[in-house]
Amino acid sequence: MIKPNSITLQFLYVCFLILFTSSIKADDQEVIANGYRVQSVNADSSGKSLKAILELIDGNDSSNYGPDIPLLFLTASFETKDRLRVTITDANATRWEIPDDILPRPARLDNHSAPHSTGVLSDPCSDLTFALVSTTPFGFIVGRNSGDALFNATPANNSPSTYLVFKDQYLQLSSSLPPQDGSNLYGIGEHTKGSFKLQPDLTLTLWNADIGSVNTDLNLYGAHPFYMDVRPNGTTHGVSLLNSNGMDVVYSGDRITYKVIGGILDLYFFAGPTPELVMQQYTELIGRPAPMPYWSFGFHQCRYGYKDVHDVEGVVAGYKNANIPLEAMWTDIDYMDKYKDFTLDPVNFPADLMKKFVDELHKNGQKYIVIVDPGIAIDESYEIYQRGLKADIYINRDGVPYEGQVWPGKTYFPDFLNPAAGEFWTNEIKIFQDLLPVDGLWIDMNELSNFITSSASNSSLDNPPYKINNGGGRRPVGDRTIPATALHYGNVTEYNVHNMYGFLESKATHSSLANVTGKRPFVLTRSTFVGTGKYSAHWTGDNAASWNDLKYTIPSILNTGLFGIPMVGADICGFMRDTNEELCRRWIQLGAFYPFSRDHSDKSSGRQELYLWESVAASARGVLGLRYRLLPYIYTLMYEASTKGVPIARPLFFSYPADANTYGNSAQFLLGASVLVSPVLACWNRARSRQGGYVQLDAPAESINVHVSGGSIIAMQGEAMTTEAARATAFHLLVVIGESGNSSGQVFLDDGVIIESRVLNGVYALSQNWTVGSATILGLRKNSTQGCDQLHADSNGFVKLELSNLTFPIGKEFKIQTNPCQQKRFKRLRV
Numbered sequence: 160m161i162k163p164n165s166i167t168l169q170f171l172y173v174c175f176l177i178l179f180t181s182s183i184k185a186d187d188q189e190v191i192a193n194g195y196r197v198q199s200v201n202a203d204s205s206g207k208s209l210k211a212i213l214e215l216i217d218g219n220d221s222s223n224y225g226p227d228i229p230l231l232f233l234t235a236s237f238e239t240k241d242r243l244r245v246t247i248t249d250a251n252a253t254r255w256e257i258p259d260d261i262l263p264r265p266a267r268l269d270n271h272s273a274p275h276s277t278g279v280l281s282d283p284c285s286d287l288t289f290a291l292v293s294t295t296p297f298g299f300i301v302g303r304n305s306g307d308a309l310f311n312a313t314p315a316n317n318s319p320s321t322y323l324v325f326k327d328q329y330l331q332l333s334s335s336l337p338p339q340d341g342s343n344l345y346g347i348g349e350h351t352k353g354s355f356k357l358q359p360d361l362t363l364t365l366w367n368a369d370i371g372s373v374n375t376d377l378n379l380y381g382a383h384p385f386y387m388d389v390r391p392n393g394t395t396h397g398v399s400l401l402n403s404n405g406m407d408v409v410y411s412g413d414r415i416t417y418k419v420i421g422g423i424l425d426l427y428f429f430a431g432p433t434p435e436l437v438m439q440q441y442t443e444l445i446g447r448p449a450p451m452p453y454w455s456f457g458f459h460q461c462r463y464g465y466k467d468v469h470d471v472e473g474v475v476a477g478y479k480n481a482n483i484p485l486e487a488m489w490t491d492i493d494y495m496d497k498y499k500d501f502t503l504d505p506v507n508f509p510a511d512l513m514k515k516f517v518d519e520l521h522k523n524g525q526k527y528i529v530i531v532d533p534g535i536a537i538d539e540s541y542e543i544y545q546r547g548l549k550a551d552i553y554i555n556r557d558g559v560p561y562e563g564q565v566w567p568g569k570t571y572f573p574d575f576l577n578p579a580a581g582e583f584w585t586n587e588i589k590i591f592q593d594l595l596p597v598d599g600l601w602i603d604m605n606e607l608s609n610f611i612t613s614s615a616s617n618s619s620l621d622n623p624p625y626k627i628n629n630g631g632g633r634r635p636v637g638d639r640t641i642p643a644t645a646l647h648y649g650n651v652t653e654y655n656v657h658n659m660y661g662f663l664e665s666k667a668t669h670s671s672l673a674n675v676t677g678k679r680p681f682v683l684t685r686s687t688f689v690g691t692g693k694y695s696a697h698w699t700g701d702n703a704a705s706w707n708d709l710k711y712t713i714p715s716i717l718n719t720g721l722f723g724i725p726m727v728g729a730d731i732c733g734f735m736r737d738t739n740e741e742l743c744r745r746w747i748q749l750g751a752f753y754p755f756s757r758d759h760s761d762k763s764s765g766r767q768e769l770y771l772w773e774s775v776a777a778s779a780r781g782v783l784g785l786r787y788r789l790l791p792y793i794y795t796l797m798y799e800a801s802t803k804g805v806p807i808a809r810p811l812f813f814s815y816p817a818d819a820n821t822y823g824n825s826a827q828f829l830l831g832a833s834v835l836v837s838p839v840l841a842c843w844n845r846a847r848s849r850q851g852g853y854v855q856l857d858a859p860a861e862s863i864n865v866h867v868s869g870g871s872i873i874a875m876q877g878e879a880m881t882t883e884a885a886r887a888t889a890f891h892l893l894v895v896i897g898e899s900g901n902s903s904g905q906v907f908l909d910d911g912v913i914i915e916s917r918v919l920n921g922v923y924a925l926s927q928n929w930t931v932g933s934a935t936i937l938g939l940r941k942n943s944t945q946g947c948d949q950l951h952a953d954s955n956g957f958v959k960l961e962l963s964n965l966t967f968p969i970g971k972e973f974k975i976q977t978n979p980c981q982q983k984r985f986k987r988l989r990v
């Protein structure tokens with residue numbers, strides 16, 4: 160590795176003056192609440208944890224949303240020096256919590272015997288503090304040693320909407336926030352939004368649903384009750400509510416209020432104080448992102464509606480003839496026999512031709528990926544259905560498998576909470592893999608999506624008293640999914656685990672693929688939950704071919720990164736509706752820099768393979784050429800993500816947290832710490848940027864602005880048609896001298912598919928004979944006193960140096976000394 164060094168801030172950034180308005184207003188059904196008072200507080204002997212008994216304050220009838228739970232336990236504890244946990248639950252009954260074996264985490268301490276007089280927790284090792292506020296009703300504050308309140312759940316004067324409410328199917332907790340940009344919130348998803356920074360007066364609903372990402376502000380495919388809060392000088396913390404039930408999160412600008420329809424309040428506060436550290440601390444809890452195979456950073460092509468295997472072969476040939484790199488070819492449900500999982504259409508995608516096609520792809524260093532949906536067709540002659548019945552792995556309702564309807568018609572759904580379903584899934588994947596050796600699996604429709612809405616029982620699970628804003632219209636929780644009263648393994652209700660279905664399927668699929676192939680799995684899932692990044696990549700779902708949708712992809716991708724899923728992309732050129740040449744060209748210019756880069760379109764929209772328009776093809780060759788040259792850099796970011804949880808695509812404030820101008824930026828992002836991507840997001844646009852002030856950048860039709868920050872060294876390789884071929888080329892170092900004169904960077908190398916990598920510090924790289932063949936050095940100042948006539952400085956006095964025909968092995972130190980005109984010693988580089 161090239162050792163990291165302090166990175167100098169010297170950069171340009173761009174800002175578009177686009178205003179977004181967000182629309183859904185909170186509904187104001189007021190809960191009549193009296194709140195709770197502290198009855199007693201005890202601490203454990205270490206003083207790092209306390210437990211309070213809270214009693215309901217008697218008062219006016221509060222039967223709205225059901226009876227209040229009279230007695231609660233509140234615990235607060237330091238779990239690590241950077242993580243404080245606060246839980247509130249029923250003192251007299253066990254309630255639903257995300258099982259430990261699904262999301263492993265420390266047990267709650269339960270041996271508090273020493274009376275505790277202050278209700279305050281602090282720890283010399285931690286910057287975080289906790290204080291119970293024994294007002295009537297009570298409150299609590301999580302803060303920093305400086306005195307700053309991070310989460311202030313003390314009740315506002317006579318305002319019951321700020322009191323703690325705890326009922327069986329309605330939990331409410333509210334925190335005040337510093338007003339007027341005193342806090343900047345990011346996260347709480349999944350939603351399509353015009354602004355990455357949360358805008359006030361929003362109700363953010365979390366209930367996984369098959370709602371197209373073309374819709375703004377509606378609950379989409381994933382549930383992530385996590386936010387990051389950047390305070391004005393860049394000091395950042397994170398807050399996670401670990402709860403799988405449906406909820407509305409109401410953000411008003413100076414207050415955030417959770418309205419949750421089940422489970423317990425299980426809150427984690429992450430001290431930061433930088434955005435990167437918050438991500439490290441959050442993913443330490445929920446699981447670090449899965450490493451992705453090297454090839455998955457190549458370019459992918461898909462479409463719903465490819466007619467047959469010849470059609471697909473034609474697309475592969477189209478890319479080849481146009482000289483545009485294509486790493487992986489995908490097919491949507493078209494390849495299946497009547498949309499049944501793990502089958503091939505015997506007429507249009509027959510096994511023998513498919514096998515030949517996939518072998519040919521593999522021979523050319525390319526990959527093939529197919530879609531799989533969770534619903535198993537009910538069909539007596541379908542062996543997979545029979546094996547599922549026999550293994551008894553379907554979700555039940557009223558004692559029999561629940562029958563829904565998806566693409567193949569009537570279906571049962573495997574219950575991935577059941578360990579036997581994991582075995583069933585692995586076995587089916589193995590059998591299919593023997594038929595057709597696919598390179599990854601794409602799991603769709605796993606919200607769960609259901610084409611029918613079954614009638615509700617009169618259980619309050621099917622019809623909870625508080626209506627979350629499902630679909631923007633407070634639709635029933637069972638709307639086009641499986642009913643909340645359906646039962647999973649262990650008698651767990653769908654009501655409680657609904658939001659976790661896609662997560663559980665990702666986990667099972669990841670484990671199956673690792674087992675069947677012995678290689679690092681590639682799984683792409685639509686539905687996600689807290690911790691999904693440990694198993695799967697994500698794409699943002701069904702967007703549309705519009706300039707707005709293009710713009711929305713940046714907030715969506717940045718948010719997914721905050722949720723611990725760094726491998727993310729949006730359908731390039733738009734999924735629904737017909738795209739057009741200019742939009743598709745601008746979209747590939749941006750999409751070439753998504754961590755996951757795939758063109759995908761809907762059956763009812765026009766074709767949009769990149770070679771169909773000459774101007775799009777030319778742009779694609781340029782930007783994908785740059786992407787492939789950057790592969791070693793991007794892959795190193797993947798390694799950083801999988802070891803530290805830091806996203807690949809990052810908001811600008813990750814590198815410049817103290818610069819408040821970055822907080823509202825939804826139009827640009829960074830790849831890692833060093834590469835700034837400034838796309839054109841409207842058909843009339845011209846990029847604008849600034850260094851202290853705003854600067855106009857040319858944004859010619861065929862290109863996108865990409866900058867490298869001073870002080871960076873970027874490891875690159877050559878352009879090629881596949882990642883495999885690119886990996887065989889010599890390395891090129893792009894060195895940008897920072898103001899300090901020092902630059903640094905790192906590169907991580909392995910074989911790209913091994914399941915778990917270990918850092919060997921150069922030994923592996925040397926064994927592969929990788930060399931640095933050339934370098935470009937930017938940012939050198941010409942010393943005019945020395946008469947170096949052959950060096951031409953640009954108008955700012957900088958000289959660009961190109962070094963070629965080098966043969967430095969990667970893994971050994973080397974030193975470059977330039978000629979006397981411009982003497983510069985480089986740090987020793989060690990890989």
Ligand SMILES: *[C@@H]1O[C@H](CO)[C@@H](O)[C@H](O)[C@H]1NC(C)=O
Pocket residue numbers: 203204205268269270
């Ligand atoms: C309380 O329980 C925790 C976890 O079981 C243990 O580590 C700790 O030592 C216990 N403290 C006391 C005072 O018993």
Ligand SMILES: *[C@@H]1O[C@H](CO)[C@@H](O)[C@H](O)[C@H]1NC(C)=O
Pocket residue numbers: 193217218219
């Ligand atoms: C009960 O309701 C009355 C009238 O709305 C109000 O004045 C009173 O403060 C309430 N009492 C409590 C304990 O909330």
Ligand SMILES: *[C@@H]1O[C@H](CO)[C@@H](O)[C@H](O)[C@H]1NC(C)=O
Pocket residue numbers: 212230250251
């Ligand atoms: C409820 O829990 C509290 C605190 O542990 C206990 O004192 C009380 O006896 C319990 N009440 C019932 C009805 O179980």
Ligand SMILES: *[C@@H]1O[C@H](CO)[C@@H](O)[C@H](O)[C@H]1NC(C)=O
Pocket residue numbers: 305307390392394
């Ligand atoms: C940031 O501001 C807070 C006050 O809001 C202060 O306590 C803290 O020390 C500041 N941090 C830095 C790095 O300036």
Ligand SMILES: *[C@@H]1O[C@H](CO)[C@@H](O)[C@H](O)[C@H]1NC(C)=O
Pocket residue numbers: 616617618
């Ligand atoms: C509906 O609820 C009523 C009263 O709670 C009960 O008597 C009845 O059996 C329930 N009906 C069904 C279909 O569950």
Ligand SMILES: *[C@@H]1O[C@H](CO)[C@@H](O)[C@H](O)[C@H]1NC(C)=O
Pocket residue numbers: 648649650
């Ligand atoms: C689930 O509930 C059924 C019926 O109430 C009961 O017979 C069964 O033992 C329960 N199973 C588990 C694992 O709790």
Ligand SMILES: *[C@@H]1O[C@H](CO)[C@@H](O)[C@H](O)[C@H]1NC(C)=O
Pocket residue numbers: 673674675676677
């Ligand atoms: C796959 O699972 C089987 C059964 O658990 C096990 O015997 C085998 O070693 C696993 N293979 C791999 C590559 O993990």
Ligand SMILES: *[C@@H]1O[C@H](CO)[C@@H](O)[C@H](O)[C@H]1NC(C)=O
Pocket residue numbers: 165899900901986
């Ligand atoms: C540059 O690197 C050298 C050698 O590691 C170090 O001594 C020096 O302090 C660095 N300069 C700056 C400004 O970081």
Ligand SMILES: *[C@@H]1O[C@H](CO)[C@@H](O)[C@H](O)[C@H]1NC(C)=O
Pocket residue numbers: 926927928
């Ligand atoms: C690297 O070079 C050595 C010596 O020329 C050769 O034996 C070895 O096979 C090469 N390794 C690879 C992976 O090309």
Ligand SMILES: *[C@@H]1O[C@H](CO)[C@@H](O)[C@H](O)[C@H]1NC(C)=O
Pocket residue numbers: 942943944945
């Ligand atoms: C240019 O080089 C001369 C001679 O080495 C040196 O004295 C002078 O400081 C240099 N100027 C700059 C701007 O680096």
Ligand SMILES: *[C@@H]1O[C@H](CO)[C@@H](O)[C@H](O)[C@H]1NC(C)=O
Pocket residue numbers: 963964
């Ligand atoms: C570098 O190598 C290329 C091709 O191998 C050769 O044409 C060129 O002359 C070399 N340049 C130098 C400066 O040695």
